[in-house]
Amino acid sequence: MADTVLYELTDGLATITLNRPDAMNALNTEVKEALRDTLRQAAEDPAVRAVLLTATGRAFCVGQDLKEHIGLLAEDRERGGEGRTMRTVREHYNPIVTAIATMPKPVVAAVNGVAAGAGAGFAFAADYRLVADTASFNTSFAGVALTADSGVSWTLQRLVGPARAADLLLFPRGISAQEALDLGIAARVVPAAELAAEAQAVARRLAEGPTGAYAAIKESLAYSAAHGLLDSLAKEDELQVRAGASEDHRIAVEAFVKKETPRFLGR
Numbered sequence: 001m002a003d004t005v006l007y008e009l010t011d012g013l014a015t016i017t018l019n020r021p022d023a024m025n026a027l028n029t030e031v032k033e034a035l036r037d038t039l040r041q042a043a044e045d046p047a048v049r050a051v052l053l054t055a056t057g058r059a060f061c062v063g064q065d066l067k068e069h070i071g072l073l074a075e076d077r078e079r080g081g082e083g084r085t086m087r088t089v090r091e092h093y094n095p096i097v098t099a100i101a102t103m104p105k106p107v108v109a110a111v112n113g114v115a116a117g118a119g120a121g122f123a124f125a126a127d128y129r130l131v132a133d134t135a136s137f138n139t140s141f142a143g144v145a146l147t148a149d150s151g152v153s154w155t156l157q158r159l160v161g162p163a164r165a166a167d168l169l170l171f172p173r174g175i176s177a178q179e180a181l182d183l184g185i186a187a188r189v190v191p192a193a194e195l196a197a198e199a200q201a202v203a204r205r206l207a208e209g210p211t212g213a214y215a216a217i218k219e220s221l222a223y224s225a226a227h228g229l230l231d232s233l234a235k236e237d238e239l240q241v242r243a244g245a246s247e248d249h250r251i252a253v254e255a256f257v258k259k260e261t262p263r264f265l266g267r
Contacts, residue, residue, distance in 0.1 A: 005034035007041070012049035012266065013200075013207040014042040021057025026065035027118055032092035039096060043103035049266045050207035050214075051103070052199055053126060054110040063117025063140055064088075089149045093118055097151035100125040101222065104215035106206045110199035112192070114174075116140045121150025124159060127218060128206075129185065130199045132192040137175040137185060139168050158225060159184050210248040211266035216240075 006017040016038050018025040025031070042048045055061060072085040100107050100122060109126035117140040123129055139156070141148050148156075148169055157165035160183045168175070180186040190198045206214065216239040224232040243249055248264045255262035 004031045005038050007038050009042075009045070009048060011204075011207065012047065013052060013203055014045070014048040014050070015052045015054065015203075016042065018053075018055035018061055021055075021059075023065065024059035024114070025055045025057065025061040025119070026067075027061065027063060027092075028065040028068045029088075029092075031065075032088065032096070036092055036095045036099070039099035039103070043099050043105070048105060049209075049211045050105055050203050051100075051107045052110060052203035053100070053107060053122065054196075054199060055112055057113070059113040059119075060109075060111045060115040060135065061119025061122065062114060063119045066144070093121070093150045097121060097125045101151065101155075102218075104218070105211055106214045106218070108199060108203045108206065110195055111135045111137075111186075112195055114138065118150040121148075121152045121155065124155035124185070125151050127214075128187050128202065129180075130195065130202060131177045131180055131186040131189050132195040133177050133189050134192045135177050135180075137180055139172045141172065142170060143172050208264060210243075210246070210252065210264045212246045212248060213243050216243050 004018070004020045006015075006019050008015045008017075016035070018031065018035070020026065020028075020031055027035075039051075042051050106128065107126045108128045108130060109123040111123050111129060111131045112135060113132065114136050115123045116138040120137045120139060123137070139148065139152060141152070147153075152169070153165075156168065159165075160168070164183065175183070175185070177186060177189045181189045188198075220232075220235055220239055223235045227235070247267050248262075251264060252262045
């Protein structure tokens with residue numbers, strides 16, 4: 001993979017790091033393609049039991065690289081058509097968010113600095129957001145005369161409610177770490193100096209947990225967000241039958257009876 005996106009797999013934990021710190025991890029084509037392909041790799045690899053998404057430098061990700069974007073828009077105008085500029089949503093952003101949100105394993109976002117636009121969208125799509133006390137979020141889209149992408153129209157209102165989501169999208173502004181915690185965007189806020197260690201601890205705990213159960217939890221939450229009670233109950237039944245047949249469930253029950261700590265295998 002390109003060195004703008006780093007990948008490391010250790011004992012079931014895949015760490016994916018945006019590594020373009022001089023540009024505040026802005027998303028040029030190289031970064032988007034590398035991140036998309038790396039996330040897909042992690043999603044499909046049975047050795048991966050949890051994913052930690054983080055970044056180097058003082059930003060998590062400020063979204064689209066507008067310097068590259070301006071050049072692509074000019075090329076499109078010269079060609080007199082849509083061109084490739086806005087195809088980035090379906091070619092890059094949609095697959096990235098789909099991989100984060102639907103992979104059958106938990107994804108932790110360690111937000112070390114500003115997360116704006118698509119960068120915020122990637123964090124919103126994760127299952128757990130650990131946020132440095134110096135970090136912030138900004139939807140940004142309306143500020144450059146664009147609508148929400150990167151799943152933000154779906155994820156944000158589920159985190160903060162429809163009215164607050166509309167406010168944050170129509171009037172984009174900086175959302176501090178504390179406000180993100182108050183709104184329900186952040187699961188936890190920690191001192192910036194402790195973020196890396198805390199994120200590793202959280203992601204490592206998930207990597208050592210019952211992977212199949214975590215996958216079922218993700219699936220049930222996504223399903224129930226778009227279905228009624230009776231359909232959701234039926235989905236819970238389906239998923240619980242699957243989880244109950246897993247080796248990890250057997251291990252957990254036996255460990256409980258013996259008053260031991262279970263050692264899950266992820267299957």
